[in-house]
Amino acid sequence: MPELDPLLDTAPCGFVSFADDGRVVAANGTLLAMLGFAQEEVVGRSIETIFTVGARIFYQTHFFPLLRLHGRADEIFFLLRTKAGDDVAAIANAVRRERDGEWVTDCVMLRVSERQKFEDALLRAKKAAEDARSAAEENQRQLEDANAQLQRQALELELSHQQLIEQAEELEQQGEELHALNDELQALNDQLTARGEELEHQRAVADDANRAKSAFLAMMSHELRTPLNAIGGYVQLLEMGIQGPVTEKQAHALERIARSQRHLLRLINDVLNLARIEAGRVDYNLESFPLRDVADTILPMVEPQLVARMLRYEVSVATRLSVYADREKVQQILLNLLSNAIKFTPSGGRVTVDAFADATRSDCVYLRVRDTGVGIAADRLGDVFEPFVQVDDSHARRAEGTGLGLAISRDLARGMGGDLRARSQHGVGSSFTLTLPGGKHVFEPSPVTAGQAT
DSSP: OOOOOHHHHTOSSEEEEEETTSBEEEEOHHHHHHHTOOGGGTTTSBGGGGBOHHHHHHIIIIIHHHHHHHSEEEEEEEEEEOTTSOEEEEEEEEEEEEETTEEEEEEEEEEOOOOOOOHHHHHHHHHHHHHHHHHHHHHHHHHHHHHHHHHHHHHHHHHHHHHHHHOGGGHHHHHHHHHHHHHHHHHHHHHHHHHHHHHHHHHHHHHHHHHHHHHHHHHHHHHHHHHHHHHHHHHHHHHTTTTSOOOHHHHHHHHHHHHHHHHHHHHHHHHHHHHHHHTTOOOOOEEEEEHHHHHHHHHHHHHHHHHHTTOEEEEEOOTTOEEEEEHHHHHHHHHHHHHHHHHTSOTTOEEEEEEEEETTEEEEEEEEEEEOSSOOOGGGGGGTTSTTOOOOSHHHHHSOOOSOHHHHHHHHHHHTTOEEEEEEETTTEEEEEEEEEBOSSOOOOOOOOOOOOO
16 A cells, blocks of 8 residues: 655545546545545545445446546546545546556545625626726727828828929918928827827726636636536435435426536536636647547537437548647537537438648648538628627527537637638528648548448
8 A cells, every 4th residue: 555645645635546446546634534434444445435326326427437538537526425424525636647557546535615606796897897898999989080180181281282382472371381280280199199098008907807807707607616516416316316205396396407507507617718718828738630530539429419319410531631739629619519510400401520621721721510400690690709699590599508609619719820710501501610720740541431320
């Protein structure tokens, strides 16, 4: 049994390390004290020893598969079971890595506590940002008016100069007028300079307020996820009958609560992602990789939806096409585009993913998602990338969503040096094209077949 560092053993949060077979390799004193176990009652036994029944199911079906897929899991809610049989709510952050020839997961358990929500402060920050932006726009308009006036006066000065050349006999009179006009122009220029400095100050104020808003949104979205995860966990426990049997009406009510909790959690996650992008706190791990890998990774995530809606799914992405981008961000963008395509395509329709290179621009690769869905009206196509905006038709109103997916996707694309554009025809379908920098390496092609789901 490995000896833990004294600092880790007395850290103010629980720590446990376990192998892929669930065997606990190490646990610090903080975790053992939190749960009331002795070291020999945990170390060498299954990690499920410290889980409730619901947590064991979640560990087997979600948590450990997530670790195997991504190598880490962040801010996962667990109900731990003490030796006395009490439940302890905790948030887990885990990393799976290879150590001494064995795959081991190191997990930190942080006990959950309620925190005060600051909704009024959020509204005040938003209003301050809007007021500052309005002031900046007004100053910009005044600056444009001043520039127009300056241009008109410059034209008058040129005409006066031409008249001075043509009418030599009026040289003295024209000279006096020119001098007066120059004085006026200088005064106007001084005013313009002062207004420019004021505008710059207002813009700085607006930028500070916007950064404060983004930082506050990121903090509050993070804080709201903790109680929402707790709500979801308790609803699952009630549905499983841990606290006793539930009636059919109660089960229906619990299902509605769970659905609302998941919808609100998706909204908060989208707001958190948007706030991180606006605050400039998104890191990009750029690397060269084949686009086909991304398409193959996303397919299992959307295949159940394709089958449920009886949609035909076609993929035409050659393995030789590579991009230089953040693999995880590209997966997120493709998942958003496919989810939208599936959502707005009626049963029997088709969703297509293809990729190609531009013959005129060897440094660009295009990934395109097309559907035969309801399409977007021409007068609304320019709004689809705005935050919290959804297409205003009957299909969009019936579909769940936050209206942030496309806004986040385009910001992520631009953050990687690319872009995201849309084309659509109402009643025919839509096409979204993701542009990315070409990869530094060309991968050797292998047999490619079109994937279909019906």
